[in-house]
Amino acid sequence: MITNDEVFQIGKINKPHGLQGELSFSFTSSVFDEVECPYLVCEVDGILVPFFIESYRFKNDDTALIKFEGIDTDEEAKVLSKADVFMSRSLVPDGADVACGIDFYIDYKVFDENDKVVGVIVGVDDSTENVLFLVKADGGNEYMIPASDEFVLEIDDEKHTMKMQIPEGLLSLD
Numbered sequence: 094m095i096t097n098d099e100v101f102q103i104g105k106i107n108k109p110h111g112l113q114g115e116l117s118f119s120f121t122s123s124v125f126d127e128v129e130c131p132y133l134v135c136e137v138d139g140i141l142v143p144f145f146i147e148s149y150r151f152k153n154d155d156t157a158l159i160k161f162e163g164i165d166t167d168e169e170a171k172v173l174s175k176a177d178v179f180m181s182r183s184l185v186p187d188g189a190d191v192a193c194g195i196d197f198y199i200d201y202k203v204f205d206e207n208d209k210v211v212g213v214i215v216g217v218d219d220s221t222e223n224v225l226f227l228v229k230a231d232g233g234n235e236y237m238i239p240a241s242d243e244f245v246l247e248i249d250d251e252k253h254t255m256k257m258q259i260p261e262g263l264l265s266l267d
Contacts, residue, residue, distance in 0.1 A: 095141040097251060100134050100179035109170035110158050116170050117152070118159045118178060124185060125157075133159075134179040137172065141179065198248075203228050203238070204256045206246060211259065212236065236264060 104120035132145045144161040151157050164170050203211040203226070212230035218237065219225075225237040238244070238259060247256040 095134055095143065095181075097141070099183070100141060100181055101250075102177055103133075103180045104178045106135065106173045106176045106178060107156075108174050109167045112167045113160070114164040114166055114170045115158050115160045116164070116173060118149075118157050119155055120157065120178070121155070122180075124180065126151075128180075128185055130180060130184055132181075133161075134181065135173055135176040136179070137176060144173075198226065198240075198255060201248075201253045201255045204254060205264075206256065206258050208256070211238075211257070211264065214255070238263065 101122075103122040103125050104118055107117035107119055109115065110117045130146065132143045134141050134143050136142075144164070147160040147162045149157045149159040161173075164173070198214050199216065201214045203214060205211055210231070212228040212234075214226045215229045215235075216227035217224060217240065218227060224240040226240045228236045228238055230236065238257065244257050244260070245255060246258055248254070
């Protein structure tokens with residue numbers, strides 16, 4: 094059985110593409126194309142399941158169309174829609190850069206420096222030089238928080254949490 098410690102997330106399956114079992118796959122780590130990778134791991138019903146790659150082709154800079162062995166119809170492919178995709182750490186050489194794109198942090202819960210929940214990262218605005226996390230609070234308020242290393246205090250990838258030093262007054266802006 095594959096455990097979370099053995100893998101790291103590199104993207105997400107979007108939806109089936111066509112009728113032959115091909116899937117649209119958005120990746121957040123460049124390591125996907127930099128390492129010889131015979132299989133990827135998808136989370137299906139909470140279980141990490143390996144799928145061997147039959148073929149793939151790039152659609153654009155962050156999306157590929159991927160075909161897994163044994164997934165040959167649109168119906169079989171639908172089972173993997175919205176699945177998180179992981180790569181085995183054993184496939185990545187020591188010292189290789191496994192950095193992920195900023196979108197990797199979507200769905201992370203954000204805490205302030207006092208461990209108070211701020212909200213959940215629901216998106217990223219990278220339309221300007223200053224990249225922002227779009228954070229939605231439980232009460233429905235949305236905040237734009239700078240996605241800068243100087244504000245990030247701690248990240249826990251296992252728990253999907255991020256502790257940040259929120260600039261003073263930012264959360265009280267309307």
